[in-house]
Amino acid sequence: MLHTPLIEQHRQGGAKLVDFAGWEMPIQYTGVVDEYHSVRTHAGLFDVSHMGRVVVSGASSASYLQYVTTNNVTRLSVGQAHYSMICNDRGGIKDDVFVYRTNETEFLVCVNASNLRKIVDWMQQNRRQEDACTIDNRSTDLAQIALxxxxxxxxxxxxxxxxxxxxxxxxxxxSTVSGIPCFIARTGYTGELGYELNVVAEKASLLWNRLLEAGRGFGLKAAGLGARDLLRLEMAYLLYGNDMNEDITPLEAAAEWTVDLEKGTFIGRDALHRQKQTGTSRRFVAFELLEKGVPRHGFRILDPSSSHVIGEVTSGNLSPLLQKGIGLGYVEIAHTKPGTQVTIDIRGKLFPAHIVKPPFYQRLKAGPKTTSS
Structure with missing residues (x-):
């Protein structure tokens, strides 16, 4: 099993460790819900060093990334980042990525741990003859800590x-944090104010310890992947392998905002353009249960009037804030409007639910109302 540079910190901190995409990672420390509340009210510290980090540099780095990703890289100024997709020729999502412009001719691309080898190979295979750039997998050289x-x-x-x-x-x-050089991005997966710190692997343990020590008075706790998944679910953020794969396009995944069809040629553009014109038969939605229950990945979504299967849950759990079951999934296009009634089949028992406008968490912050409007 693979280990991040922070594995000893997790062991010493009493974390429960699990296999995540081939990495031994902390699922929790004090408890998933306790860590979740720490992030919502104070702060949590996550090891996300298992994520892949690929540096693309050279005179043609921008034009190359324009070709292999869906969003418009030329709109990024130095010191800016955006969310994007890497698609196959059919428009299916090979991975969702964050692209950071670190200088005029260099970018950092953050990819999912489970897709790192696949994406690095894909990027190398699709570097064109005119692309004067290098593709450097820096994943083992750098650690990544999310505060x-x-x-x-x-x-x-x-x-x-x-x-x-x-x-x-x-x-x-x-920047520097406690004298340790870091590349800091104001990005994250929780919906809260937060930062992701990239640091050389040899300094990761020192940085982790100093953050925890300094953060003690600010309510900081170490947090695991369990809390991270709850937090991202309440924001309706996509999780690769659950909510998307190579048979799902960004348009189906309600992420068409990551696709710029006007920027010129890129991998998957023709297929996505056709789908934009013809429309999709299914779409990614968020839903809330109307009775107590917990939806999970793979559960069926039904039309309550006919019991016809109209889709499938891709992510689901009990929201600690809403105190009700919430979920994400794909349904036939006729059932996507907020307020639409659906039924979730939870191990043979049918639970009423309705489609809502995501995210769940932001809707709660706006007031106590939790039904669609």
Whole structure:
């Protein structure tokens, strides 16, 4: 099994370790829900070093990434980042990625751990003759630590992180945290104020320990993948392998905003353009149960009037804030409008639910109302 540079910190911290995409990773420390609440109210510290980090550099780095990703890379200024997709020729999602522009001719691409080898090979295979750029897999050289929650900025400021007060969402910069050089991005997977810190692997343990020590007075706790999954579910963020794969397109996944069909040629463009014109037969939706129950990946979604199967749950759990079952999935296009009644088949028992407008968490912050409007 693979290990991040922080494996000893997890063991010493009493984490429950599990196999995640071939990596031995912490699923929880004090408990999934406890860690979830820490992030929502104070801050949580996550090891996300299992994620892949690929540096694309050279004179043609921007034009190359325009070709292999769906979003418009030329719109990124230095120090800016965006969410994007890497698609196959059929428009199916090979991976969802974050692209950071670190200077005029260099980009950092963050990919999912389970897809790293596949994506690096795909990027190498699709480098055209005119692409004057290098593709460097830096995943083992760098560690990545996510500091997420309302007090995350104050924690970093207390450790001397320069420019942290003015760093905008989806922007990044070089800085130092407690004297340790880091590449900091204001990105994350929780819906809270947060930062992702990339640091050389040899300094990861020192940075982790100093963050935990400095963050103690700000309510910081180490957190595992269980809390991270709950947090991202409440934001209705896509999880590769659950909510998308190579047979699902960004248009079906309600992520058409990551696709710029006007930017020119890119892999998958023709298929996505055709689908844009003809429409999709299914679409990604969010739903809430109307009775107590917990939806899970693979459960069927039914039309309550006919009991016809109209889709499938891809992610689901009990929301700690809403105190009700929430989920994500794909349904036939006729059943996608918020307010539409559906039925979730949970191990043979039928539970009423309705389609809602995501995200769940933001809707709760706006007030106590939790039904669609």
């Amino acid at each position: 997420q929650g309302p007090t995350s900025r104050a924690i970093l400021a207390s450790l001397g992180a320069a420019d942290i007060e003015t760093l905008k969402l989806h922007h990044c910069c070089d």
